[in-house]
Amino acid sequence: MMRIFSCIILAAVTLAACRKEPDPIFSETADQRINRVLNEYQTVLAASANGWNGEMTTRNNVTYRFHFSFDNANHVKMFSDFDGTSSSVRKESSFRLKALQQPSLLFDSYSYIHILADPADSISGGPEGVGLNGDFEFSMDSVTADVIKLTGRQQGAKMTLRKASAADLDAWQTGKWAGGARIADISKKILNYFKRLTIGGRQYEIRIDPSFHTITFTWRDGGGNPQSHTTDYNYSADGLILTEPLQDGPNSISRLSGMTWNGTTLNLNVNGATAGAISGAIAPLVIDLNAGIRWYQASQQTYWRGTSFNIKGVWDTYGLWKLENFAFLIFQYGSQYDIFGFVFLESGGLALNFGLGTDTPDFTGGKTVFTALGELGDVPPEAMDAYVKTAVKFLNPDGWWFIQTGPHQFDMVDATDATSYMVWY
Amino acid sequence: MHMKHLTISLLLLALFAGCRRDDAPGNVDNIPGLGGDDWAKGPVDTWIIDSLTTPYNMTVKYKWEQGELDPAKALVPPHEAKIIPVLSTIRRGWIKPFEDEMGALFVKRFTPKYFVLVGSSQYNMDGTITLGTAEGGRTIELYTLNDFRVNWMPGFVPGDSANVKLMFHTIQHEFGHILNQTVAYSPDYKRITVGKYTANWVNYTDDEARRRGFISAYSMSAPDEDFVEIVATMLTEGRSGFDRIVNNVTVAGGDGTQPATARALLRQKEAMVVEYYRNSWGVNFYNLQSRTRAALVALIK
Secondary structure (H helix, E strand, C coil), X not given: CHHHHHHHHHHHHHHHCCCCCCCCCCCCCXXXXXXXXXXXXXXXXXXXXXXXXXXXXXXCCCEEEEEEEECCCCEEXXXXXXXXXXXXXXXXXXXXXXXXXXXXXECCCCCHHHHCCCCCHHHHCCCCCCCCCXXXXXXXXXXXXXXXXEEEXXXXXXXXXXXXXHHHHHHHHCCHHHHHHHHHHHHXXXXXXXXXXXXXXXXXXXXEECCCCEEEEXXXXXCXXXXXXXXXXXXXXXXXXXXXXXXXXXXXXXXXXXXEEECCEXXXXXXXCEEEEEEEECCXXXXXXXXXXXXXXXXXXXXXXXXXXXECXXXXXXXXXXXXXXXXXXXXXXXXXXXXXXXXXXCCEEEEEEEEEECCCECHHHEEECCEEEXXXXXXXXXXXXXXXXXXXHCCCXXXXXXXXXXXXXXXXXXXXXXXXXXXC | CHHHHHHHHHHHHHHHHXXXXXXXXXXXXXCCCCCCCCCCCCHHHHHHHHHHHHHHCCEEECCCCHHHCCCCCCCCCCCXXXXXXXXXXXXXXXHHHHHHHHCHHXXXXXXXCEEEECCCCXXXXXXCEECEEEXXXXXXXXXXXXXXXXXXXXXXCHHHHHXXXXXXXXXXXXXXXXXXXXXXXXXXXXXXXXXXXXCCHHHCCHHHHHHCCCCCCHHHCCHHHHHHXXXXXXXXXXXXXXXXXXXXXXXXXXXXXXXXXXXXXXXXXXXXXXXXXXXXXXXXXXXHHHHHHHHHHHHHC
16 A cells, blocks of 8 residues: 555656746746846946046056946947046947857947057057956956956956046047046157156156056155155046055145146146156166176176067067077176177077177276177178177166066166166066 | 566666656747857848858857857957958958869868957967967867958058968967878878977977977977978978078087988978878979968068
């Protein structure tokens, strides 16, 4: 009896398990819901008459600002604070909304937002092959009529879009943002390596990395002691704001605004009040007397690798990088003579076939002067021109300033008028 | 015993009943993305349909599509303004010469059907950059489009021609693969430089490869690559350009190959390529070569 009973129960359970009427939790299917959501998001994006203020924080934790205007035909108009052009010339490209596991926003043809993800170092200023770790493909985390939160699908950059007012859009269109981003173009306008900010009687040397939004100030305080301050900065609609203000005794700098070019100088306001100006200088404000010696001593441990020369803002003026299989320049200490060599890729390895033998440099007054002892190896005819120009430049009789920019990195800047330099790493 | 039979019968009945499938599929949803992406069509889309899809059954993915590319690499989409110049260059420099020499049917049957365009180069771990790849004889991925310029575009400098040449080299290389996968080339080819193919090709320069009887470093990787590298070099450099490359081999290779031997090996490969095109496709390769070279020169000089 028990057995029959259990058989009946088993059969009942088996049959009941085969009920085919769906009993969904949602009233619509997944596809219906995703289509509805994508349409809703499209409506929200296009509904803002003055577009959206975008703020992207990349994986490097650097924040860049944008303005987007989306339309209903998959096109978007864009500004960005990356440089003078991107902040003043509105660029149109395409976007689309797509279901990629989550509703996603794709900027699917090139515009300013892609500069942050571009692997070419000449475009982004970030490391070659990596860029600035920005994103242009985002999953949409939350969407309201006023705020949209996005997360980058590849690098995990965070972007927030806030509904823009007419004044916000105006600030971009009338070039106010371009005013602040002008500082990103400073190296194209002021061709001297050294840039000096003068406020009243005080002088600060500034070094800006516009790609990563960092600025370094070097100066002498009231007692004549060298000081240095490095901070991140962000652009605002009228200039740039330092994340950590500079403190120099009673003076402080927290904001630079109202920038205008005057041919050779960039005039600006400090903290919105005091007038200041940035202009080029031919020598460092604070001379690091031992920098050249430190660099030279390091060459006794291992060789330095050098880029080509940057002259008046143009990399590789002498065409070394165009030589087939050129790898890099080297400098290495030797007991008889030092070598300033030209390294090429050859048959599966690096080869040093020619270069310049130099004497122990002269380090007087913080300048490093190299003297030739002779030519080493045979220079092939196709490399002769680039070799001669590079070697002559290296033997600059006025010498070089060495500026330490990292634990194992120096910039070598000419002491004639500071318009050419090379990076040793 | 009886009971067991009953149990089994009941179970079978339940199972069969559970497997009845004569219901109609009912309403099928509008699945997003099914049948490809959708966007408001613009002039670029119209151009592609009129100039490539209708005549040659080719299509082009010019909008960003991560799924087509290496997810671990930093890559960006191309500028919209670059699309038509690049595609019209491909049409003039690659499709047209083949169509003129071998007929429209040949082009429709054998050309790769799907192009994916990328704005930047792909930077690889070994320090090289990728400018083009191909998959399965169907897809060709072209990189570095944002630097693309031919002579009628503003800002063209002679240095840009290297990019254009590389792009055509890539396309000819991949198209060569499709042809020799359709009709195999003579196995004698593989015996010309037998035993000298190496996975270590990346460590050789093109010059060194030529001194050993290969047209480029990549052609040292395998006989198939060797064959299509000869094809691609001949078609992009032209007859005199190819002769110049061969005649410039004047130094012995690192493996002891004498210059005269290396030149003879390259000439032997050239002859087999020409013979393959004549026997397998009924085409005079030198005529095709002068057409492709002329089309390329018109774009870069």
